[in-house]
Amino acid sequence: MKKIKLGTSNLMVSEIGLGCMRMADKTVDEAKAVIKASLQNGINFFDHADIYGKGKSEEIFAQAIKELGIKREDIIIQSKCGIDNGTFNFSKDHILKAVDGILERLNTDYLDVLLLHRPDALVEPNEVNDAFRILHASGKVRWFGVSNQSAYQMELLQSGVDYPLIANQVQFSLKHTNLIDHGFNVNMNHESGIYRGAGIIEYARLNHQTLQAWSPFYSGYFESIFIDNDEFIELNMCLEKMAKKYDVSKEAIAVAWILRHPAQIQVLVGSMTPSRINKIAKAGTFKLSHNEWYELYKAAGNKLP
Numbered sequence: 001m002k003k004i005k006l007g008t009s010n011l012m013v014s015e016i017g018l019g020c021m022r023m024a025d026k027t028v029d030e031a032k033a034v035i036k037a038s039l040q041n042g043i044n045f046f047d048h049a050d051i052y053g054k055g056k057s058e059e060i061f062a063q064a065i066k067e068l069g070i071k072r073e074d075i076i077i078q079s080k081c082g083i084d085n086g087t088f089n090f091s092k093d094h095i096l097k098a099v100d101g102i103l104e105r106l107n108t109d110y111l112d113v114l115l116l117h118r119p120d121a122l123v124e125p126n127e128v129n130d131a132f133r134i135l136h137a138s139g140k141v142r143w144f145g146v147s148n149q150s151a152y153q154m155e156l157l158q159s160g161v162d163y164p165l166i167a168n169q170v171q172f173s174l175k176h177t178n179l180i181d182h183g184f185n186v187n188m189n190h191e192s193g194i195y196r197g198a199g200i201i202e203y204a205r206l207n208h209q210t211l212q213a214w215s216p217f218y219s220g221y222f223e224s225i226f227i228d229n230d231e232f233i234e235l236n237m238c239l240e241k242m243a244k245k246y247d248v249s250k251e252a253i254a255v256a257w258i259l260r261h262p263a264q265i266q267v268l269v270g271s272m273t274p275s276r277i278n279k280i281a282k283a284g285t286f287k288l289s290h291n292e293w294y295e296l297y298k299a300a301g302n303k304l305p
């Protein structure tokens, strides 16, 4: 598995990471199996959030890591905070308290990366900086980033924060392409020209930040998985054709489509099924051509001007 540098940090992370949002519903043995499959495929990066299963995902992960005898320094752990009972809270007190909870549940002294989960309209960048300074000085958090933020939101936050924001975790898949649609339709009247994810990719590239794609197999906001889904026949035919050509699964093609983007996007997959992780991990063993990338984009129902 190829490793990429996470933003401007010194962390070398696997280009595919395991998202642990769905671990809360699993037994420790099931979690051990999916973590083991991940490691065997070269995945060294695990994404969490304090809200996943109300903290249960982090607890199960910690127990699984302990029982597997995995050394802390051999894996890279990221978690997120800032969602507070259905609203968003980037206050210093909230961040500090949230991180203490995360570390306790994960049974670790430090997070490699902390992300702020969803933008808080009441954000005070200097206050966030106070929290980050305490977390960094105490060794509790090594690197910081955000999730679901626009370029300007990142720019505002970075203006008051002394630490580089190394990552932005955003939804991106063949059936959720807001990050790129606008770029093909600048100054045009149709739907795809509407500003949604515009500027996020360009901002990340200009500032050497890593984008992390969440829900790489979902259409819409947790609406449906597009793989083998009759709603998306043309896309599945195209995935199938390329899967045959490269001798991999459709899942691997869908992930390879994200990896093909020159922004070096890290893909966070959420499957808790070891056999799926094995299939998905093959995404990095080949490179889609320029034409194939566009063919898939169009097969997903997107129109180019």
Ligand SMILES: NC(=O)c1ccc[n+]([C@@H]2O[C@H](COP(=O)([O-])OP(=O)(O)OC[C@H]3O[C@@H](n4cnc5c(N)ncnc54)[C@H](OP(=O)(O)O)[C@@H]3O)[C@@H](O)[C@H]2O)c1
Binding pocket: 018, 019, 020, 021, 022, 047, 048, 117, 147, 148, 169, 170, 213, 214, 215, 216, 217, 218, 225, 227, 251, 268, 269, 270, 271, 272, 273, 276
């Ligand atoms: N920052 C944010 O706001 C945010 C939001 C959502 C998620 N995330 C992160 O992104 C990670 C991934 O999100 P996700 O779990 O929604 O992503 P995903 O990888 O697109 O979806 C995984 C889910 O799809 C199911 N699935 C069904 N058919 C599948 C197939 N053919 N191939 C692959 N999966 C299939 C999996 O089931 P099985 O387990 O049975 O394989 C699993 O429940 C999360 O764990 C979390 O770390 C972040």
